Amino acid sequence: MSVIPEPGDLRVAGPPPEPVLAVEGVTKRFKLKGRADPLTVLEDVTLTVRPGATAAIVGLSGAGKSTLLNVLGLLERPDTGTVRIYGRETTTMRERDRAGLRGETIGFVFQQLNLLQRRTARQQVAAPLLYAGGRTLRRRYELADEALRRVGLGERLHATQASLSGGEQQRVAIARALIRDPRLILADEPTGALDPQTAAQVMDLLFDRARAEDRALVLVTHDHALARRADDVYVLDKGRLSPA
Numbered sequence: 001m002s003v004i005p006e007p008g009d010l011r012v013a014g015p016p017p018e019p020v021l022a023v024e025g026v027t028k029r030f031k032l033k034g035r036a037d038p039l040t041v042l043e044d045v046t047l048t049v050r051p052g053a054t055a056a057i058v059g060l061s062g063a064g065k066s067t068l069l070n071v072l073g074l075l076e077r078p079d080t081g082t083v084r085i086y087g088r089e090t091t092t093m094r095e096r097d098r099a100g101l102r103g104e105t106i107g108f109v110f111q112q113l114n115l116l117q118r119r120t121a122r123q124q125v126a127a128p129l130l131y132a133g134g135r136t137l138r139r140r141y142e143l144a145d146e147a148l149r150r151v152g153l154g155e156r157l158h159a160t161q162a163s164l165s166g167g168e169q170q171r172v173a174i175a176r177a178l179i180r181d182p183r184l185i186l187a188d189e190p191t192g193a194l195d196p197q198t199a200a201q202v203m204d205l206l207f208d209r210a211r212a213e214d215r216a217l218v219l220v221t222h223d224h225a226l227a228r229r230a231d232d233v234y235v236l237d238k239g240r241l242s243p244a
């Protein structure tokens with residue numbers, strides 16, 4: 001019997017892959033006018049989202065869900081705690097670096113769609129590619145058209161914001177969020193304005209994207225049936241996060 005190890009035997013198991021998102025001990029307070037004590041909106045929040053995983057956060061109105069999503073998406077800095085994205089600690093980064101990491105890594109689907117009134121669907125969806133650089137206008141529009149087809153809006157490429165229904169606008173916002181193929185998708189009530197059939201299609205799209213190898217989705221929703229589609233469900237109650 002040979003005692004010389006085969007090359008494969010020498011392979012040691014590598015370290016486990018970095019979580020997409022690792023949040024530890026996050027607290028967020030807001031100072032309120034006319035009040036001495038700040039309002040504590042997030043209290044000692046800890047959350048880990050691994051590559052390919054989806055997490056849903058449910059909670060009553062005012063529980064702090066949007067604030068948490070803003071902290072995860074590097075739009076707000078927490079008062080204490082750490083937020084690591086693919087292993088990089090972000091709370092002490094310079095604003096410019098946070099913005100760079102956000103643009104490269106994170107796709108947002110917000111409750112407020114933040115679409116531009118006079119722009120066509122194609123222009124809205126292509127906009128984030130302008131900041132990414134390196135592509136001609138023609139190529140940016142090709143990619144935008146492809147993203148719009150994926151959300152069922154292939155026929156509405158040239159429709160302006162004002163001429164789209166609420167549900168169509170939501171789908172434009174989703175196509176825009178996905179255009180740079182973000183590794184971390186953060187979604188706040190993404191299907192609120194959609195009929196059940198379109199909502200299911202849009203959620204399939206978000207879940208499919210997130211479950212790809214090194215990607216992830218954090219979804220905030222009031223809809224418990226939708227939340228149950230996620231791998232992990234958490235409840236946020238008065239700023240405290242715990243498994244459902």
Ligand SMILES: Nc1ncnc2c1ncn2[C@@H]1O[C@H](COP(=O)(O)OP(=O)(O)OP(=O)(O)O)[C@@H](O)[C@H]1O
Nearest residue numbers: 030031039041059060061062063064065066067068
């Ligand atoms: N910038 C801010 N300044 C002061 N208070 C804030 C600020 N942002 C949020 N809050 C307060 O923090 C609390 C949590 O708000 P948040 O929007 O995170 O809740 P939510 O769970 O997302 O609610 P909803 O489901 O209604 O959207 C609320 O009491 C809100 O008024």
